[in-house]
Each structure stands twice: as structure tokens, then as C-alpha cells.
Amino acid sequence: MTKVAAFHSTRVGEKVHHNNNKCTEGNNIEKKYWKEGTGGLPLCSHCSKLNSEGK
Ligand SMILES: [Zn+2]
Numbered sequence: 001m002t003k004v005a006a007f008h009s010t011r012v013g014e015k016v017h018h019n020n021n022k023c024t025e026g027n028n029i030e031k032k033y034w035k036e037g038t039g040g041l042p043l044c045s046h047c048s049k050l051n052s053e054g055k
Contacts, residue, residue, distance in 0.1 A: 003051055008039040016044040022055055023047045 008017035009029040017038040018026030023046050 009033040020047040
């Protein structure tokens with residue numbers, strides 16, 4: 001299980017937050033846009049899948 005503290009991108013148009021460090025989308029967030037917390041956004045479907053698979 002590699003669930004991590006919620007984070008999201010502050011880039012315009014971002015609609016989800018991430019909480020799994022194996023999520024490629026989450027890992028692609030540029031450092032300047034990276035922000036801790038959900039940002040009030042729903043969880044990324046990829047993260048949700050990884051979490052449910054226990055990855
Ligand atoms: Zn994600």
C-alpha cells in the first residue's frame with residue numbers, strides 16, 4: 001500500500017487530486033504546480049484503482 005497524503009496540481013484545468021505515489025498522472029505534476037491537500041477536488045480514478053488493488 002503506497003497511499004500517501006493527498007496532493008493535487010494547481011494548474012488550470014486540473015479536476016482531480018491524487019493520493020497514491022504509483023499514479024503516473026500524479027507523478028507527472030510539475031513541482032511548481034504541486035500542492036498538498038485535495039484542493040476540494042475528487043479523487044483521481046487511477047489512484048482510486050491503485051488503492052483498491054492495494055498498490
Ligand atoms: Zn492519481
